Amino acid sequence: MKIAFLGPEASFTQLTATQLFPNDELIPKANILDCFLAVQNNEVDKAVVPLENSIEGTVSMTLDYLYQTPEIKIEAEAVMPIAHHLMIHPGQENQDSIEKIYSHPQALAQSFHFLNKNYPDVPKQDFASTAAAAKRVSENPDRKIAAVANKFAAELYGLKILNENIHDVEENHTRFIIISKTENSYENHLENIGKKTAMLITLPQDHAGGLHQVLSVFAWRNMNLSKIESRTLKTKLGNYFFFVTVVGGWDDVLYINSVDELKAIGADVKFLGNYKEFLLEG
Numbered sequence: 001m002k003i004a005f006l007g008p009e010a011s012f013t014q015l016t017a018t019q020l021f022p023n024d025e026l027i028p029k030a031n032i033l034d035c036f037l038a039v040q041n042n043e044v045d046k047a048v049v050p051l052e053n054s055i056e057g058t059v060s061m062t063l064d065y066l067y068q069t070p071e072i073k074i075e076a077e078a079v080m081p082i083a084h085h086l087m088i089h090p091g092q093e094n095q096d097s098i099e100k101i102y103s104h105p106q107a108l109a110q111s112f113h114f115l116n117k118n119y120p121d122v123p124k125q126d127f128a129s130t131a132a133a134a135k136r137v138s139e140n141p142d143r144k145i146a147a148v149a150n151k152f153a154a155e156l157y158g159l160k161i162l163n164e165n166i167h168d169v170e171e172n173h174t175r176f177i178i179i180s181k182t183e184n185s186y187e188n189h190l191e192n193i194g195k196k197t198a199m200l201i202t203l204p205q206d207h208a209g210g211l212h213q214v215l216s217v218f219a220w221r222n223m224n225l226s227k228i229e230s231r232t233l234k235t236k237l238g239n240y241f242f243f244v245t246v247v248g249g250w251d252d253v254l255y256i257n258s259v260d261e262l263k264a265i266g267a268d269v270k271f272l273g274n275y276k277e278f279l280l281e282g
């Protein structure tokens with residue numbers, strides 16, 4: 001099978017994809033949108049993309065493209081511990097004069113307090129991934145630039161780690177998802193830590209109690225929500241869709257009927273899948 005991932009090599013997403021698909025062909029993509037498009041255009045069978053982090057929260061691009069690509073579903077979730085390090089080219093030993101720090105915005109945010117305290121005057125620059133930032137540093141041996149990335153990126157791109165474990169909270173985890181056009185076809189050797197269901201809900205016209213009505217569909221059925229997040233519909237200020245996850249299997253008829261009830265009250269529902277959650281090694 002062909003599996004796209006947010007690259008280049010040694011991104012956190014690649015570390016995840018390697019554990020989830022040890023025997024498949026992994027294809028790096030420059031950004032999250034390209035991962036979605038590769039699945040959409042049948043260039044690959046599946047893709048692995050980040051969904052949320054325990055310090056910085058949701059990766060909004062992933063939510064947006066789940067909404068914007070109607071055929072794409074979630075097949076599985078995987079949670080991985082995340083450790084960030086600050087690295088430079090080995091030729092640039094003098095850390096006092098670092099001119100810029102590159103990384104993925106999630107990684108910069110997860111290390112914000114460390115960077116703010118230790119490198120307050122150094123400009124930070126967003127990159128498409130931590131590995132892309134590390135690669136750029138390695139390609140510019142003459143510049144005093146640094147990257148926030150993982151230890152595999154330091155090794156692969158020949159960089160020297162200046163500061164280890166700079167993420168602001170020791171327990172740092174990111175949740176990744178496998179996306180594809182097929183539901184529930186992912187199987188692997190890893191032990192799963194539970195099942196959940198995800199859906200996107202757009203409320204009918206704005207009216208008092210609209211969200212309460214939607215939530216009551218889950219509440220009287222005793223369905224336990226593990227996440228609810230609103231995201232702008234991009235139509236005008238104040239218009240949102242909701243990403244909702246429910247704990248457990250999806251074989252109970254009461255649960256299955258919840259989608260029909262949501263539709264009956266005028267909500268628009270995209271069912272993203274009922275799938276397993278895996279815990280990976282960092």
Ligand SMILES: O=C(O)C(=O)C[C@]1(C(=O)O)C=C[C@@H](O)C=C1
Nearest residue numbers: 011012013050104106129130174
């Ligand atoms: O930049 C990477 O290496 C990624 O795989 C992306 C990503 C993310 O978007 O959350 C993955 C894990 C970390 O939370 C930081 C960055």
